[in-house]
Amino acid sequence: MNTPKDDTWLYTISSKHKLIDFNFKEIWRYRDLLLLFVKRDVVTVYKQTILGPLWYLIQPLFTALTFTLIFNKVANIETGTVPPFLFNLAGISIWGYFNTCLTATSDTFKSNAAVFGKVYFPRIIVPLSIIISNLVKFGIQLLIFIAFYMYYVLNDAAIHIDSSVVFFPLLVLLMGLLGLGIGMIISSLVTKYRDLKFLVGFGVQLLMYVSAVMYPLALMREKLPKIAWIVEYNPVAYIIETARFMLLGTGTFSWFGILYTVIVTFVVLFFGIIIFNRTEKTFIDTV
Amino acid sequence: MSVILKATNISKQYRLGLVGTGTISHDLNRWWHRVRGKEDPYLKIGAVNDRSAKADSDYVWALQDINFEVQKGEVLGIIGKNGAGKSTLLKILSRVTGPTTGDIKTKGRIASLLEVGTGFHPELTGKENIYLNGAILGMSKAEIKAKEAEIIEFSGCARYVDTPVKRYSSGMRVRLAFAVAAFLEPDILVIDEVLAVGDAEFQKKAIGKMQDISKGDGRTVLFVSHNMAAVKSLCTRAIVLEHGTSVFEGGTDEAVGYYLKGKGDFSNRKQFGELYNNETFQLNQICINNELKTFKDILVENEVIDLITEIDLKTDSPEDYHITYHLYNEMGENMFAFTHWRNDIALRKGINKVLCKIPKYFLQSGQYFLTFLVVEKRKKAIFIEQDILNFTVVDGNRVIGDYMGKEPGYIRPDFKWENLK
Numbered sequence: 065m066n067t068p069k070d071d072t073w074l075y076t077i078s079s080k081h082k083l084i085d086f087n088f089k090e091i092w093r094y095r096d097l098l099l100l101f102v103k104r105d106v107v108t109v110y111k112q113t114i115l116g117p118l119w120y121l122i123q124p125l126f127t128a129l130t131f132t133l134i135f136n137k138v139a140n141i142e143t144g145t146v147p148p149f150l151f152n153l154a155g156i157s158i159w160g161y162f163n164t165c166l167t168a169t170s171d172t173f174k175s176n177a178a179v180f181g182k183v184y185f186p187r188i189i190v191p192l193s194i195i196i197s198n199l200v201k202f203g204i205q206l207l208i209f210i211a212f213y214m215y216y217v218l219n220d221a222a223i224h225i226d227s228s229v230v231f232f233p234l235l236v237l238l239m240g241l242l243g244l245g246i247g248m249i250i251s252s253l254v255t256k257y258r259d260l261k262f263l264v265g266f267g268v269q270l271l272m273y274v275s276a277v278m279y280p281l282a283l284m285r286e287k288l289p290k291i292a293w294i295v296e297y298n299p300v301a302y303i304i305e306t307a308r309f310m311l312l313g314t315g316t317f318s319w320f321g322i323l324y325t326v327i328v329t330f331v332v333l334f335f336g337i338i339i340f341n342r343t344e345k346t347f348i349d350t351v
Numbered sequence: 352m353s354v355i356l357k358a359t360n361i362s363k364q365y366r367l368g369l370v371g372t373g374t375i376s377h378d379l380n381r382w383w384h385r386v387r388g389k390e391d392p393y394l395k396i397g398a399v400n401d402r403s404a405k406a407d408s409d410y411v412w413a414l415q416d417i418n419f420e421v422q423k424g425e426v427l428g429i430i431g432k433n434g435a436g437k438s439t440l441l442k443i444l445s446r447v448t449g450p451t452t453g454d455i456k457t458k459g460r461i462a463s464l465l466e467v468g469t470g471f472h473p474e475l476t477g478k479e480n481i482y483l484n485g486a487i488l489g490m491s492k493a494e495i496k497a498k499e500a501e502i503i504e505f506s507g508c509a510r511y512v513d514t515p516v517k518r519y520s521s522g523m524r525v526r527l528a529f530a531v532a533a534f535l536e537p538d539i540l541v542i543d544e545v546l547a548v549g550d551a552e553f554q555k556k557a558i559g560k561m562q563d564i565s566k567g568d569g570r571t572v573l574f575v576s577h578n579m580a581a582v583k584s585l586c587t588r589a590i591v592l593e594h595g596t597s598v599f600e601g602g603t604d605e606a607v608g609y610y611l612k613g614k615g616d617f618s619n620r621k622q623f624g625e626l627y628n629n630e631t632f633q634l635n636q637i638c639i640n641n642e643l644k645t646f647k648d649i650l651v652e653n654e655v656i657d658l659i660t661e662i663d664l665k666t667d668s669p670e671d672y673h674i675t676y677h678l679y680n681e682m683g684e685n686m687f688a689f690t691h692w693r694n695d696i697a698l699r700k701g702i703n704k705v706l707c708k709i710p711k712y713f714l715q716s717g718q719y720f721l722t723f724l725v726v727e728k729r730k731k732a733i734f735i736e737q738d739i740l741n742f743t744v745v746d747g748n749r750v751i752g753d754y755m756g757k758e759p760g761y762i763r764p765d766f767k768w769e770n771l772k
Contacts, residue, residue: 077446078454097486104483108474111515179470183463183487184446257375345449348442349365 091186101193106200120204124160128153135278142283145222146314153209155277158307161202161236162243162300163268168194169247170264173255173347180348187344188337191248195240202236209311228317229310239303242329248336252343276301280308280315299325354420355571356461356539360453361417363439363595364410413439414450414595421539423459424569428576428586428603430610435592437575438543444573445541459538459571462489473517477508477527480516484531498534505556506530533560539571561585579607580716580746611649611745619742620646631672631733632725635661635702637740642708652716652763653747656709660723663702670697673729674705677722679738686719686761692729712765715758716746 091098110116128149135141136148143151169191173180176190216223254260274294276284281301285292295301302321309317366377414436421427431437442448444455445463470487471480481502485495495502503509506527508519516524542561561572576582582589582603589606591599599609611617620638627634640646642655650656660674675690691705698705720741725734 072458073456074458074460076454076456077443077450079450079452080454093491094486094489096490096492100483100486100492104472104475104479108472111474179487181442181447182445183470183489184461185487185489256378348448 091188094185094189097185098189098193101189102197105193105197117204120201121208124153124156124205127156131278141279143280144314146312147216147221150212150216150312152278153212154308154311155304157202157205157209158239158304159272159275159277161198162239164198165195165240165243166247167264167268169244170250170254172251188340191244195244199240224313226310226313232310235303235307238325238329241333242299245329245332245336248340252339255343255347274298274301276305281305282316299328353423355423355459356421356455356457358417358419358455361414361443361450361455362412362452363414363443364451365413367411412595417597419590419600421571423571425588426572426574426586428574428582428589429592430582430589430606431592436595437592441541441543441575457539461539461541462535462537463541471516471524471528474515476515477512481531484528488532488535490535502530502534505533529557539573541573543575580749583607583748608649611743618646619650621740627736631666633663635663639740639742650742650744651747652714652744653711655711658707658709660705661702664698664700669700671728672698673726675724675726679720679722680761681718710765712763714744715761715763716744718743
């Protein structure tokens with residue numbers, strides 16, 4: 065029997081795993097699947113609904129309206145010269161992107177167990193497709209933000225786009241990657257320990273309150289200096305604050321904050337990929 | 352011929368019982384052993400996967416030290432009873448789950464049809480699902496596009512391709528799904544029980560397609576099935592799994608034989624000794640076998656079956672007695688009775704060796720039970736013994752492309768047919 069040498073094998077299914085087993089070539093080969101997943105997620109969500117993709121807009125609009133009424137009118141949170149509604153809409157849209165990325169990816173293994181149990185494809189395709197399909201959703205929401213932006217500009221509101229807005233796509237990417245990283249870690253752990261599912265549910269809600277979504281970062285420092293560090297150590301807060309700085313010219317911008325966020329994001333992503341890789345091989349036995 | 356896939360020492364361990372608080376302590380212990388560079392402490396324990404026996408360990412080996420090689424272009428059958436580890440092996444091969452020990456090396460892409468229709472989205476139309484499903488199975492968009500028309504034609508769902516799949520009948524869904532899978536072009540195709548789905552016409556189509564894949568294109572196929580007719584007709588070699596270990600590897604016929612006979616001494620003969628001894632007769636033995644084979648071989652449906660009864664009559668009027676059999680199927684239904692009254696043979700005093708010939712293609716594949724009767728003067732049964740012998744008839748080889756499933760009904764006699772015009 066002419067057994068070939070090891071190097072001629074196409075690939076090996078092995079019980080041993082490398083620490084980082086990230087096969088870019090394979091992911092590239094499955095790029096069509098990635099796009100089809102994105103298409104599936106975008107197209108099927110609002111099938112058989114009358115308003116269809118309008119729902120993408122209704123959610124942030126009404127949330128922003130509610131926030132404006134509660135936090136700005138009732139609780140009197142100052143948003144400076146920026147109209148409170150626009151302030152909230154910006155925060156909510158960006159937070160919403162992070163939120164859906166995180167919660168959807170953290171469910172990767174469980175909700176795809178049926179497919180994962182039958183065929184192999186690089187599992188990371190699924191969380192990646194979630195990040196991208198939510199990007200489409202976020203894009204649509206950004207359009208409505210721009211529409212309101214124009215409206216306020218025409219009504220002489222004191223807002224201006226900062227020139228740093230050209231880096232806005234990078235900021236969104238950073239947000240997506242952070243959501244992906246955390247989501248992948250949770251999705252891997254949740255296959256074995258279901259407790260995390262509950263933690264994510266309300267944890268994300270709590271996280272919103274320390275992410276400077278409905279208040280400027282400066283206000284937190286001023287009013288609650290003792291616990292402002294919770295917000296200051298939260299990378300999500302920096303992203304939202306920076307986004308508002310770019311879009312509305314309000315709030316603070318700090319290089320330290322951005323650098324910190326980038327580092328945290330890549331560390332989280334790195335661990336996310338390691339844990340995800342470990343889990344994808346055998347999760348089907350525990351899920 | 353060259354080796355396209357090589358599996359060495361494949362084992363798979365599963366944890367029994369619930370995933371609970373014990374899990375986390377085991378996980379920590381495992382981690383602690385790994386940190387110190389020691390072996391996984393839980394890999395050493397673990398019992399052989401025998402479902403019926405209560406194990407004393409929380410861990411079980413679903414597969415243990417499986418080794419095999421597959422040649423390029425070969426159709427390898429994997430057979431075994433429920434729980435033998437077939438599906439686990441396929442899962443490892445198709446990379447759904449990883450092995451606990453060992454590795455599999457391959458020189459080609461493996462695609463599996465573990466269960467067709469994976470990833471179908473009910474809200475998407477048939478055509479959209481062809482693309483999605485094809486991509487999940489590893490095809491590129493361009494590949495699917497090139498084959499789209501063929502896939503739709505093969506599925507026979509042309510009219511419905513623009514309708515959401517949720518409105519499909521289950522049969523249509525399966526057809527569409529299999530059609531997509533059938534046009535996959537992996538180097539190694541893993542197929543598990545696809546024959547269990549669809550009607551006879553579709554099964555025929557499916558088997559035909561599989562045949563094309565393996566013979567025509569020289570593709571390698573790993574085929575797992577309970578359908579012995581299909582295994583025998585399609586495969587060139589087979590592996591028999593039992594309790595997670597490979598117990599036999601070799602030619603298909605021998606492997607099927609081994610699978611059906613099991614490890615013990617297989618015999619279709621029963622010797623009774625003094626068991627049925629009275630003043631009228633003594634029943635020595637009953638034996639059933641195919642015409643040109645022995646009682647140690649498996650009975651096949653496509654050969655004449657001989658039923659031989661050896662009986663010692665002590666009475667002085669042996670011609671008054673007749674042997675009668677009642678045949679029961681595996682459901683316990685009485686199918687018919689048969690006797691030699693109308694034949695020109697009479698029993699004699701002393702030892703009689705009575706032969707009854709059952710024509711080929713008369714009994715369907717399945718398990719049967721015989722009840723033995725001795726009748727006096729054609730009216731009174733003086734002796735009845737139920738389930739005196741049970742035997743199994745299996746499918747013979749069939750022409751590839753033919754229907755591989757079980758025909759309906761209890762028997763499948765070969766009548767005399769003529770074309771009068």
